[in-house]
Amino acid sequence: MSRTLISDCLNKIGQKVTLSGWVSNVRDHGQIAFIDLRDWSGNIQVVTQEKLDLGKEWVVEIEGLVKNRDQKSINSKVALGNIEVETTKITVLNKSETPPFPLDSDGTELEENLRLKYRYLDLRRTRLSDIIKKKHKYILAVRNWMDQNGFTEIITPLLTTSSPEGARDFLVPSRIHKGKFFVLPQAPQQFKQLLMVGGVDRYFQIAPCARDEDPRADRHAGIFYQIDIEISFPTIDILFGVAEKLMQDTVSLIAPQKKIANFPFPRITYTDAINKYGSDKPNISFGLELQDITTLLKNKTDFNVFNNADVIKTIVVTGGGNFTKSQIEKLEELAKEKGAKGLAYTKVISNKLDIGISRFLNPEIQKDIIKNLQAKDGDLLIFVADSLNTANKSLGYVRNYLGNLLKLTDPNLLSFTWITGFPFYELNDQGKLDFGHNPFSMPKGGLASLDSQDPLTIESMQYDLTLNGFELASGSIRNHEPETMVKAFEKVGYGRDEVIKKFGGLYNAFHYGAPPHGGWAIGIDRLLMILLDESNIRDIYAFPLSSNGVDVLMGAPGQVNQQQLDDLGISIVNGKTVQKINK
């Protein structure tokens, strides 16, 4: 008899079935035993009167009759809790050693590397199989949505050349062309632009991106995936509209309990984001905005910290009046992590400022502050007086902490926000002019602005999409003019020859009828983390690299033999320095 999936048993009440799956548990009641049987589709209770020698995770085939349970045995908390299977025959297909950890929890209580070593067992737990199922359903829904909206999925090369996405490249030594290397793509950026030049109207790809970075909490080590799109003859509204509609039409498929906060997604400028939220990926779903009160306070008091600072910024923490000293110290600690020298505070009590720095503020200033900030009794005011950059960064960091602490964020609210107006250039740590973000973006005003404007004032036609305080996507209207491209790179120190050498494919292509084009890429892993309320990005992958960037299950990376190195014309450097780093 052909096999029935457990979930189909609901349609087979009163019928004989053959089930195949794993023994989750056996409860032996003497005359009768209950087996919890699991397959990919679900779990079911199996009743048998046979004397059994069965262990957890053994693989069995069960023939039996699907029956309604007695009224008193119905378990309404589980999917098939109203039925059970009365066995006629049980066949052991394979045994199992005792699993090194239980599979009936969500697994987060376990040491992660142990779970990863036995990932094939870990994947049997419901939380992880649910992620796999939903990830599949979601990505397929994205693909179909893209297709229905005129996009063509096109696979771009995995063996390619370096692209300046800002991360380190993974190299692949060439055997046929010894001494040369392929590079795993950090993103399909150049290829998708070449596709636009090739006449493709709307491209997309669920694209692997390889970046040899030190492992991070919010990015999978080595390879991660993005929904990568590019559109020719675009407008900003078309580009934004595609992302907005895509999210609107797909997120509810796997996260029906989540609602999109605002549609179309709000847009704020980079400058506003930094000044009001202290972050270029702000969560704007709650207040606690940063306010500049420099003019109110600088040189108006004897408090030299205020008088010596470029700016004084504050957050009115509604209801923070009952914060303890140690809670406020925690806020200061966070501010210091981001470079602030300290965090001043005071509270609004009986329409006056009290405790903290209130002793430096005369009644009139207190009144001004309370009025200007519209602060109320029971509010806590916190201040950072510093350079603008440090004040924003440190208060922005404290703001995010407060948002969580005060439960101002609703996990079922999806607060998408566009950030626009990024600076095209910025000064890097060495004080040298560098690209602010994507060097392939069009500078606002094109060649003319490059020719005439102070580079630090030029805006990029780049935009980010944030979701609940995470950077979800980044995109831009591209630079499609070869001379604008050369000029943009010249400003940061590349000569024309170097541009041609590094990006010759694109540079040449732009001479043959390149259309205006633009696009974006959405990080799938981060989106799924948020939609599925998962906090560990590795669990979005069936077989992730560990937090240390290794595959503990398969033993990668591993040793290779001398013949393989000889074939590639490379050798391992055994110098002492390297040896030391190895440890």
Place this chain on the structure above:
Amino acid sequence: MSRTLISDCLNKIGQKVTLSGWVSNVRDHGQIAFIDLRDWSGNIQVVTQEKLDLGKEWVVEIEGLVKNRDQKSINSKVALGNIEVETTKITVLNKSETPPFPLDSDGTELEENLRLKYRYLDLRRTRLSDIIKKKHKYILAVRNWMDQNGFTEIITPLLTTSSPEGARDFLVPSRIHKGKFFVLPQAPQQFKQLLMVGGVDRYFQIAPCARDEDPRADRHAGIFYQIDIEISFPTIDILFGVAEKLMQDTVSLIAPQKKIANFPFPRITYTDAINKYGSDKPNISFGLELQDITTLLKNKTDFNVFNNADVIKTIVVTGGGNFTKSQIEKLEELAKEKGAKGLAYTKVISNKLDIGISRFLNPEIQKDIIKNLQAKDGDLLIFVADSLNTANKSLGYVRNYLGNLLKLTDPNLLSFTWITGFPFYELNDQGKLDFGHNPFSMPKGGLASLDSQDPLTIESMQYDLTLNGFELASGSIRNHEPETMVKAFEKVGYGRDEVIKKFGGLYNAFHYGAPPHGGWAIGIDRLLMILLDESNIRDIYAFPLSSNGVDVLMGAPGQVNQQQLDDLGISIVNGKTVQKINK
């Protein structure tokens, strides 16, 4: 006004539209000029009375009125030949240098590396944009079919360890763990088996496979893609049924003119395939079967070539009686390419054998042969007398040539065939026992047959799917028992420790409730080549590596700098031998 795609103009007759695209051609008739405008969706004729300075492949935006053409101007050979756009405004968005080759042909007349260097132009030709569109539609259809049939797409790692698929690995040096290497997967074989152990019921993936082989005509250099599936608790009929139904339900989407020859697909054994067609990937859609006439001819004549051979095999070439001497010499040449010492022949004329070797055959033998082979007047008989292997291989090769020459194959007939019963082991070139095919397949009879049978007689539970003489897919019921796995590898010289070292992940997993499982992988590129009547596998890719394994557009593989090598702890071997190979 928002942009209209050219193909949508059919629905906009009498309306004003804005089109964006490329100038394919300009025909200037003095008072009036015709522009052939192209975008991703199609081509349309644009009529203008403006004096224009436009070149081929310039990017333009055109505003105008969609009109029916005069009756006498209708071109029924092209899609939008009954309409045209009368311009009100033409804006040049970007110019183009003169393309290095024309774009209105199918491009096959051009030197391929030139096309690849300007791939962004090459992709504008209809043949290539059609491939891209159909490839997208096809793969999406496959994904949806899989989903509807209970399969879950699961992404497996790109940075992994070596797997014994028989090809060379691409290595990726690890920066964090210097001296160690990741490997790009040759196939997701081990991971998909681990997924089965992990409880996944039906897995699939459009999977990239990386093999560092010298470029081949029928496999894309470096990376190629397969439809990879795996099913737990399978039967052969389930596995075959999935492939058959998938093909039946999807191929017509992009190749409606093609018909599946036989459904369900015929199954023949490996032994029959070799003996009757001289190939393990035979095209069985035409006859010309190999016949063994050793008993009829060996030691029955004075012809020593026959008497000294192990076997004498023949093909009756229906209608080959009119082949010229040079045509027959061509056949002999082909047979020799595959190791035959020669190719004997004769013809059936007036119910007797004439010319060629007929002088060695007395009338009675001639009669026997004609009767046994059911040969007819006008037939050509060709013979190879040799070892069984050489006779099969050489005649199989000649048979394929004859199939094409005599137009016995219908390009619109899809002749799918399963090949079963492969030998589990075979002797390699050094006469040593080796795996015949996939080492992860279950040997028929399992551990018992490994223990008791002559290894060379053990069948594998492996099967191939061929299509019109090409190997399309390969699969098997897997070995899921650790002791059977160890024993299978021991026979070819691996110790238990070595098996555990090389395949420890899988070996360990098999101890924790591994279900019986099996699957296959279909080569997408080759399938698309056949469905789209394309002869160059590289044209199935938007950006292929060249026949020499390089990316001539982006310049990959390329040089890297010393810092990158230092970061990875590797160096390039500069020995003289390597230098020589570099040139």
